[in-house]
Amino acid sequence: MKQWKRVLIAGTLLGSTFTAGVFAEDVLQRVEAYLRPDFNIVLDGSPVKLNGPTLIYQDSSYLPLKELGNLLGANILYKDVNKTIYINSRINPEQIVDEKDLTTDEFKLKNPNSIMVNYLGADYPLLLTNAEDKNNNSTKLLYYRLSDLKKMGIETGGMKKSKEMYTEELYVTETELKQFVKQLPTQNRSTNYDRYVIAGEVNTKKLEALQNHIKTTMNSQNKDNKDKDRNFRYTSKPIIVDKTENENEYQYLYYQTTYFDKNVSYRYVRTKLTLTKREIDSDGYTINTHAMTDLNEQLDIRERKKTEDEAKKVIDPIQP
Structure with a gap:
């Protein structure tokens, strides 16, 4: 893996995060290179198929930076403002795993x-x-x-x-x-009261659907006749939306304040959001909410069970 990282950093120049056209003509240099589709690449013992063939220039091999970086678990970013390629190491199988609880x-x-x-x-x-x-x-x-x-x-x-x-x-x-x-x-x-991050999603239509859903569900009031005089309502403050490994599935964490009669309660809530496309020819999405969890209530349940288990050990000690 270390040898491949050296190839990634020192030997890779093409086909990835930028094109030659972004540079001024006075810094460009035309060279003669060759494409070698007959070259094979093996990464950590397994054959790897890249989108394009290997480029050979002056007896050196060049591979597409972004594609190879993704295979190695690196994050590749090119910024045209300062003509800089950023290569940041990511977690990979060689990383040392914690051997004890820290x-x-x-x-x-x-x-x-x-x-x-x-x-x-x-x-x-x-x-x-x-x-x-x-x-x-x-x-x-x-x-x-x-x-x-x-x-x-x-x-x-x-x-x-x-x-x-x-x-x-x-x-x-x-x-x-x-x-x-x-x-x-x-x-x-900065993040204000009504600002939050949707992590892991870049599709603008999906982002728009998630943002609209959160905006319309941040405040609610029960208009049922039997409760209208008891002033039931709630407000929600979004904290973060995390995209999961499943397509169109997200974990939404928010802080909810509930008002009922003269009582006010506060709790953290986590729920799952799933996106479904409206029509075959539409780029819009509908959102379903499920698996809603009151995290304060779940913590209370765990704490009570912990107390009960400790009390049981005192009453019924384990016999040798």
Whole structure:
């Protein structure tokens, strides 16, 4: 794999993230090269078929940068503004897997928000949050979602992790992250109350359908006669929408405030969204909502079971 990385970085120039036309004519140089469709490529012991043949120039082999980068698990980005190709390593099978549990503590979400960040030239979605202290106040310590860091290509092996209690996802504190990376991701777009990130989706029509659905479901009021005098309503604050491995399927996390009579309740909710195309000739989508989970309620259930299990051990100790 290391040898292939050297080929990727030092020897690959063509057919990928840019074309010759983007450069000024005074820096172009015409060369004579040859295409070799008879060349075979084997990656980690398995044959690989690229879209185009290998290019030979002055006895050196050249392969398409973006295509080879994807095979190696790298993120390739070209920016025409500064004529620069960014090559960022991604997680690959050679990465060391944690051999032990490095989770050091548990915490609860407090003021989570999703933003777009720039890391080593590329843009990524990131879920950030503070933690809730014993008085339900926000701490100053900032947490980064572990799955987002992995997508940036940051090797997280050896980092101390913190488990978020509502979602049961792992996070890394900013203090811990600083010890493993040369530079932190930098924010390139702020997130307000009605702003959030849809991570992993680039199709404009699908993005539009998801955004419209969230906008129309952020506020609701029960107009049923029996409850109209009891002032039942709710407001929802979107946190993040994550595209799953399944096509047209997304996990939507939001914070909901419910008003009923004089009672007000707050909870984190996670639900699954699926897109279905309206018609064969239409580029629009309808959205179905299912698998809605009240994360606060689920945490209460886990905590009660934990307490019951501990009490049972005291009452009925295991006999040797």
